[in-house]
Every structure is written in structure tokens, then in C-alpha cells.
Amino acid sequence: MEKLLVKEILSCQSPYKNVRVEGWVRTRRDSKTFSFIEINDGSCLKNLQIIIDVTLSDYTNINQLTTGSSVAVFGKLVESVGKGQKWELQADGIKLIGASDTSYPLQKKGHSQEFLRDIAHLRPRSNIFGCIFRLRNRLSYAVHNFFQERNFILVHTPIITASDCEGAGELFRVTTINGKLNGIEDNGIDYSKDFFARPTYLTVSGQLEAEIFASAFTKVYTFGPTFRAENSNTSRHASEFWMIEPEMAFCDLEGNMDMAESLVKYLVQDTLVNCDEDLQLFTRFIDKDLLKRLNFVLDKPFERITYSDAVNILKKSGQKFKFPVSYGSNLQSEHERFLTEKHFKRPVTVFNYPRAIKPFYMRLNENGKTVRAMDVLVPGIGEIVGGSQREERLDVLLDNFKTHHLDPKEYWWYLELRKYGTVPHSGFGLGFERMLMFLTGIPNIRDVIPFPRTPGSADF
Template sequence: MSTEIRKIVETPSDFIGKEVEVEGWIKTSRDSKTFGFLGLSDGTTFNPLQIVYDESLDNFKEITKFPISTSVKITGVVVESPKAKQPIEIQAKNIEVLGLSNNDYPLQNKRHSLEYMRTIAHLRPRSNTYYATFKVRSILSYALHKFFQDQNFVYVHTPIITASDAEGAGEMFQITTLDLDKEIPKTEDGKVNYKEDFFGAETNLTVSGQMEAEVFAHAFRNIYTFGPTFRAENSNTPRHAAEFWMLEPEVAFAGLDDIMDLSEAMLKYVIEYTLEHAKDEMNFFNQFIDKTLLERLDVVLNSDFGRVTYTEAIDLLLESGKKFNYKVEWGMDLQTEHERYLAEEVFKRPVFVTDYPKDIKAFYMRLNEDGKTVAATDLLVPGVGELIGGSAREERLDVLEEKMTAMDMDLEDYWWYLELRKYGTTKHAGYGLGFERLIMYVTGMTNIRDVIPFPRTVGSVDF
């Protein structure tokens, strides 16, 4: 097997003066009459490795005409580079074509718009922007797992197919094997008879693994789930996708302050880990995507997150004198402009907003003593707005049933969830982190379509 370019770049002293065989794709090519340079990438490093070749090679003229993205096998000697940006290069003794690229390869060496790149999702990972994005996505994913595993959290795989709506919002994708081209079986009152369907009941793609996570928190105390979730929300914005990933920790014997502490520690850990393990990629983002990125992330790492109640936040917004597009009043759901103003102008750092009005939050959130608010929190960060949403869960069976009934929810559909409150109920809390929003925050990318390998959005399911 050929040597990975990563190994040569990371430990050049082990290879200088030695002959190696490398394989990869041509990223750049330039030549003169007697010699030429190739930028070679095998996918293991962000920056390509420089290959120097000269007219002594039998196929010199052919090499000068190789199109970008041609895959090659190169044998040569690793030497110190006299002036190049990287300290080493390979002086080629032999260059063999593995797969010739067509001349109409879409990713030529020029800047392409992100809109255009979305139309070639099968090729865009080869570009610098998307290579860096998906490398950071991988590193962030690992960092999240490492953070929770190091703290002895149990990783739980929650189901994709569910009969429950964890958010109570009804924005779910339905699943059925009923033949829609034929007459659909109906009940006596004219509704679809799901007893004739595959599962014998109405089923959907999950919007959250939280309810199942609560089950396991009552067995293992500290757990987390991390996987795809789905929302049939007809929002064609840079922040919304129909399929995305969610991280959802759940902790027994914990309250709101506990999960705020946990989420702050988690966010600082994964940012620091990514800065350490994706230096080239992060420098690229800071240079070409968001020139304030590293400075902004440094603020997160070196500040204590603020904490303010929803009521106090409303007062701060009203007292600001700023004219917002959405009117500020108690009982409203904070909009992105309000969230960003609080994080960027008032606190100038990440801030937890707590104790929201019960009418704008989910049924499972614990009712506060005032009877008007719930023990919920959103973490607002500069440049984005809401990044994390969490709450203490309602562990009191009578209170939970009363809330669900008031929302016209069918208690029978949630019988197993309610039974958790019958057999050793205890306070517990958790939060949800939209993974793509985290990637956007850490990279400076501004559209969720650019941080998911194959985005699923309203009217689009290409690739």
C-alpha cells in the first residue's frame, strides 16, 4: 500500500532522503519547458503535497497535460523544499495515471459560489471549503462522543421510527407502506385505518430522541443520544433542514443549573478540541469564510457564560431603545434578532436565557412555582442566536397529565412515558444541540445546506 501523505507531512524527518510511493488526485498543475509542479492530495491532509518532476521522465509531456482531479501513483524521493510553503516535496522518478479526469471537470482552480457547489454535492467534498467543513464535522462529532464518554455517559441509540411526537408540534414525516395509488383502507368514521399498515399504527420519523433518552436516564443516570432527526417544517431558510443531527444528553437527579453547567463545559471542550485537531481547516475558515472566527471562538473559551431569566431579557430588550422587526413583549418567542442582540450587544458572550413562559415551550418542561413559566433554557451565542435548548423535565405525574390534557394530547399515546413517573420518579433534565448549527458556529458557514453532506430541504432531495 502507498504511503499516506499525512504521515510524510507530520513526520518529515522520517522520510527525507527516502524513496516513497504516494497516490492521490492532482489539485494543481503548472509547468515550464523542462520541469513542472503538481499539487497532490490523497485526502489525508488539507494542503496538497508538492510534487516536482522534470523532462527526464518518459511521459513528461503527457504529465503537463493531465487534467485537474486525475488520479496518479507517484514514486519519488522526499527532499527538503527550498522555498515552498511546506518544508518538503517529492522529486518524482515515475508518475503513473490511475484514472484520467475529463477536461470538463467542474471544480477548476477558481472560486465557485456556494450556490453552485450545492448543485454538485457529489463533487463538492473535493473543494477546499467543503473538505474543511466535513473534516471539522467529523472532528466535532468525535469530540462530542469523547466529552461524554470521558464523563461516563452511556450512548443510547434511539429509534428513527416512532409513534410519538416528542415536541407536540405535529411537524412530522409520516411513514406508511399503504399503496397510495390504490384505495386506502378507512375506518368507519372515514379516517385512514392504520391497523392495515405495516406497524398496525400511525408512525412517523422521529423529531427527537428525548423521550426514549429519559427512559435510559432512569436506568443509567447519565446518558446521551446522537443521531438523525426529521422535521416536516415548511421553512426554506438558511437555518432549517428536514433532516439533521441532534445531540441530546439526559441526566437523572439533575436540575436546570446542572445542565447549563454541563452544556457550557461541553461547548468549550469541543471547540478547544477542534482548534487543536483541525488547525489548517480552522485557519482556512478564518481567512476565507469569517475573519473574526478565531477571535469569536476565543471569547467562548475564555468567558463565563451569562445567565438571565426570560423576564429580565424582555426588560433588557425593551430598555435598549432599539427598533426590532418583531415587537418585544412578554409571552412572545424570542426571534433571532432578539437572541443575537442579547448575546452580541448586551452580554457580549454566550448567555443562557431561563424560565420561559409555559405557553411557548413543550409539554414536558417542568412547571415553575409561579405557574406561568417553565424551567427551560436556551443558550444564545454571538453570531448565531440559539444554539442549545434544554429544560428540567416535569417529573410530577399529575402536573404532566394536566398539561398534556390542556394541550389536547392523547395520554394513551404516551402511556409508557407517563409510567416513568409512576415507578421511582425523580427530577431529571436534558438538552438538545442541533449538530449542524454547532458546525455553522465553529466554521463560520452561514447556510445549513453547506454543512450537511447531502442536505434534505423543502423541495430538494437530490443526490
């Protein structure tokens, strides 16, 4: 007797005599002389229909085989007499493994995403979350494929870090000091006595460490969790999220933008090819235009404009914005939306931002006013990629430390990369969950991450 997943069974080419399958009951329909049971084991969206005849000795417990209970079935795989499915399993035996009473929250009807979010321990068993997390799995795989095919080296950058990257301040502190942190003041705390003998934090980016490895392996990437302690309450921010950060030596901003564009396109293409079943469900229940949009993204090159061109387009648009457009300030969400959703109607890469609104490590342009930063904006989500060419000139970098009030001693190793064999290099961060939102049409980041962490919420 061969034990198979539902996915394997449904892709069988011919009838099968002795097959065993395990899963959770999705629905049962009783007839006079037999019952239909549909089971799902998460291997695919579709359920396997099981036929249980009244004459079967196991039929006596049929009432216990309720929605949500786990079962093991063995029998014959035969072509279905009924419409709607090719195969069905004619049970020779069915065993209840774990019962599920009537309080099981997942019904056969649709549930709101908000309700399912509250039962994150059960929502993977729903159709929609099954699709989301299977797609998430495939997307991780595709990310690695993309980079491995291009000879990038995967580097595991640290989760615990002593550098706060750009002095942003919104970091989670890592400490073993107890009790004294309740007050706002931490001036009295002697961090030399703490576990790492200095203040430490959860990483907000693996970029600086990735730069180290790019300075040895030429092309590297990271793919790991990232933590931001900002009190952000939006549908596209989480306190813990996953980020993909390639870093490339001997690469300028052009090459960086090319890489970001081809990565995004590769991931769209891979999803279209490998997650068709899931995408159909999202198109049906979440976003009617999803498939159309994904195909559209593949067909056309991303629009590429400088920050100052973007500002001019916005100014000339005649569009009324809540926040005025002015050169020198950050583009607001509404501005980004206008560019990508209304003006260009496709992903837009904006590059060469004013120096003052970008961090210390971005490479200064010859004009002395702008830096080689770039953001990829996509319809519906906004910023999905943020990156730059890095400042490789030691003197310019030191100058940046001054204007950003950073202590060069804290970054001595970062500066030494510029001292010993410095090289033009570039990289970017792609928000994994934001990519998932784009690919699924799911509007809330909390629904594309298995157990979301957001301000005030860290259940499960």
C-alpha cells in the same frame, strides 16, 4: 515501498526513499525540463508537490494529468528546493488512474458556495469543503469524547417512531401504503393495515426515549439524525440534521445549563486545538473575526438570565424592533440577536420561560407560571441549544396532558417512568450543524452537512 497519506508525508521528520502516494491532481505547472504537480487526498488541507522530470518515461502522458484526475506516484521524499513547502516528492513513476477532462467543474480559482452546493458530489474535493468535513469529523469525535470522559452512556434511540412528541404535526410519515396519499385527506386510510399497524414517523427528537435510558443509566446521550417536515427556508434549518441530546437523572435546570455550557466550551476548545489549519482557512476566507470570537467564548462564562429579565432588558434597550417585545410571547430572532450580539456580546442562556409557550414535558416552577426551560443563544446563529428540566411529578404531568390535548394512553410508558422511581432529570438538544456553523463561520447550514435535505431539495 510504503504507502502514505499526504498528511503523513508532510509531517515526516526526515527524507524518505521509497514512498507511494495516491490522490487527485489539484494543479499542474509545466517547466521546460520538468513539471510540478500538486496532489491532494483529503487527509489534510495542504497539497503534496510532486516533481516529474522530462526524462521520466511516464512523462509522455503529462498532458493527461489534468486537474481532477486521480494518480498514483512513487518516488523519493526530499526537502524542497523552492519556497512555500518543506517537502516534495521526486517522482520515479507516476500513473494515471482515472482521467478527468476539461469539463471538470472545480477550477483553481474560488467558487461560490451556491455553485459548489449544486455539485455536492465534487465539492468535498475543494479546499473549503475539505476543511468543513474534516472539522465535522473531528467534532463528532470530540462529542463522544466529552460524554465518554464523563461516564455518559450512548443510547441509539429509534429513527422510526410512533409518537409525534408534542403534537407538532410537522413530521415525515413512514408508510408502505401506496398510492392513496396523494390527496390531502388521509381519513380513509386504515393504518392498522400499514407496516407497523399504526401511523409512524421519522423521529423529531430522541428525548423521550433518552429519558427512559436516563431512568436506568443516570447519564446518557444520543447523537443521531433528526427529521423535521417544516417548510422552513432559512440558512439555519434543514429537514434532516444531527442532534446531540444528553439526558441526566438527578439533575436540575442549573446542572443542565452547566452541562450545556461546558459542552459548548469543550467543543470550541477541542476545535481550536485540533483543527487549527482548517480554522485559519475559515478565518481567512469566511469570517475574519472567527478565531477572535472562538477564543472570546472560551474566556468568559455565558451570560445567564431569566426570560423575564430578558424581556425587561429588551424593553429598556431603546432599540426599535420590528416585532414588539411582550412578556408571554416567544423571543423573536431580532430579540435574540440583540441580546447576544449587541447587549451581552457573548453566548447567553435564557431560562424560566412562560408555561404557555413551551411543551408539555417541561417542569413547572413553584410560581405555577413558568417552566424550567433554557435556550443557549450564540452570536450569528441564535438558538444552538434548547433544553429543560423535565416534569417528574405524575400529577402535574397528567395535568399538562390535558392542557396540551394529548392522550395519556399514547404515552403510557412515559407516564410509568413517573410512577416507578421517578427522579428529577434534565436534558437538552444541541444542533450539531449549528455548532459547526458557529465553529466555522459558514453562514448556511446547507454547507456544513454533506448532502443537505431542505424543502424541495433532496439531491444526491
